[in-house]
Amino acid sequence: MGNGRSIHILRDAWIPGIRNLRYELCAGSCNQRDEQVCQLEDQVSSLIDPSINWWNLSKVRALFNQKIADAVLRLHPSASGDMDKWLWGHEKSGIFFVKSAYRFFKTCLVSDCGEPSNGAMMKKIWNPLWGLKLSHEVKVFAWRACKKSLPTKANLINRKLDISGQCCCFCQHQVEDLTHALLLCPPVYEIWVRKFTGLQHDFHISSFISTAMEIFFKGSTNELTDFFLMAWGF
Template sequence: MIDHVFLPHEAEVIKSIPLSNRAVQDIQIWAYTNISEYLVKSAYKMIQTQQLRSSHGQSSNHSQSNKIWKAIWAVKVCNKIKTFIWRACRDILPTKANLTRRKILFDVGCECYDDGVESIDHILLSCTYSDKVWKSKCLREIMSHCTNLSFVDVADQIMQSKNDPEIAIFFTTSWMIWNKRNKAYYGTPRPDPPFLVMFAAAHASEHLEANYGNLS
């Protein structure tokens, strides 16, 4: 039963737990109260605590994490792209890796057939398709000094070191990589990387000019 319910590495850990040699009767307890009994109030507090921890993101510094979130909402792109970047930085997008952890999927492989686990960092930065996108001539300067970093760290570094048009292009390109990945599941082929880069840059520039004037 354990092998059917849990992932292989989880099942091995569970089965390695030593059992008591005494005939002790099993009882059900709730670990989040002093009386070991389930209470709706205690469950609510547990969920609040977990959400608070996850909202800190991958940074152990809470104030630094909050600074990143505020910076994202200040970027000069449309709100749907800001929301996407915020979700990507918090690792709450429905990647295969996240869906597998929730027991919704059991296949973590990237659709680009490069043997990578489809995590946020992989699909947006290092899979076969996204790697070609970021290595395009007009994006190399934006992505300089961003190798071997997680997506949230790349976003943070770019927001601190680049100008508004460059940040907007990075945000928009990341969103388009994800958007085309979703459409690929339904049979729509991904555009060639140079075309996606050109379209993302045009989209970002048009939004900047329409809402903030020419910032280049």
């Protein structure tokens, strides 16, 4: 952190350990006055006393609860008014490395998977997925499909979003969850069994990731590539 002039109090992640300051403030108290809200919609430099190049203690204490205020006061604004700069929070040096980002997103992927069995499957599919000869866009789609994080109707309803109906727009029968949308909807399933004959007899389709795993272990890397590319095309 430098002079705080390019850092927005609420929109930027500038306090170590706090990714979403707006959420933290709402969780702590929803009774902030309009005047306080207006002061938070400003740059971090507005919290610094320019005469001493240090925090305006009374303002910081008035705007934040003790936990957040203490975290802010542990930061050191630039005494010489240097410009702000971005730091990568997952390296002590603050310098961004692709390898560091890979480790970070891999950790997020495993932790977001939920059940241990699903987490174990994600570990097995992770390296083959990113090593496939596919565009980055298709790889990200496949990764999200394996995590069940695509915006199907079932997922949107679970997120309390107001949508019209929950049935599949193609067959008008089943609830449109990820497995149905990408694998089991009749028009889609017909295409799958033409390409992967084992889907009709040898494979048990319970989820997108389990089907991908079966294709990978019972088939080949090329078949896994075709599987992800076809799913992305639906």
